Amino acid sequence: MNKNSEETKERIKKAFIKLYKENRIEKITISQLTKEAKVYRGTFYYYYKDIYDLLEQIEGRFFKEVIEDVFGVIEGILSGDIEKRAVEITDHFKKYEEIMTLFFVDKPNYILIRRLKEAAKSKILMILGINNNNLSNEDKYILEYISSAQVGIITKWIENKRDIDTVKLARIIKKVNLLGPVTSLKNNSINK
CATH class of the missing domain: 1.10.357 (Tetracycline Repressor; domain 2)
Incomplete structure (x- = not known):
């Protein structure tokens, strides 16, 4: 995986952790997550199927x-x-x-x-x-x-x-x- 991919995944992970600290996982939306991570929705789906897949990978x-x-x-x-x-x-x-x-x-x-x-x-x-x-x-x-x-x-x-x-x-x-x-x-x- 290239450096940009790792940096993008790290931003998504950090955004998820921030949101997960504040909310139950069922309450976290892809829109919230991508906005917080400053990535496109398609970028999220390039790496993960859904929020639960992201949590599982973390x-x-x-x-x-x-x-x-x-x-x-x-x-x-x-x-x-x-x-x-x-x-x-x-x-x-x-x-x-x-x-x-x-x-x-x-x-x-x-x-x-x-x-x-x-x-x-x-x-x-x-x-x-x-x-x-x-x-x-x-x-x-x-x-x-x-x-x-x-x-x-x-x-x-x-x-x-x-x-x-x-x-x-x-x-x-x-x-x-x-x-x-x-x-x-x-x-x-x-x-x-």
Whole structure:
């Protein structure tokens, strides 16, 4: 895709995000979107079938790029090298901050969040060498807890406008995963 096409798609995406923050998707019209993006209606239809196709493509691209960061965090936790990985993904968090705020905080996209959690679970099992078919019911609950906890921590961080640096966030994630949430909270309270 040439540079002009990418710039046009980026303008359409930004216009959509602005309108989506303010309205339900059913209320966004192609006319509003093209006016906001300063593109012709035909240009929109050249790239997208409709508003829902645009949303799906934004989600798909976001998922594809962010899942690598998620995998990096998982590998970092399990290898004990999460701080190094956190530094590597800081730029991605900055790049996707607006979309992450939209999909995780302002208008949570539960389908996207579920996809991220499922991909993370698969990666955890692969790294640990555990076959999904061998999981007990109890194991499935534990795995769900682990994946939900990561999403919860990241969501809180986004909600707080990234009030701590990525390395500190990585250390919190590492501590909670290795010590457990109750022990981590108790240790923090004692050390104050």
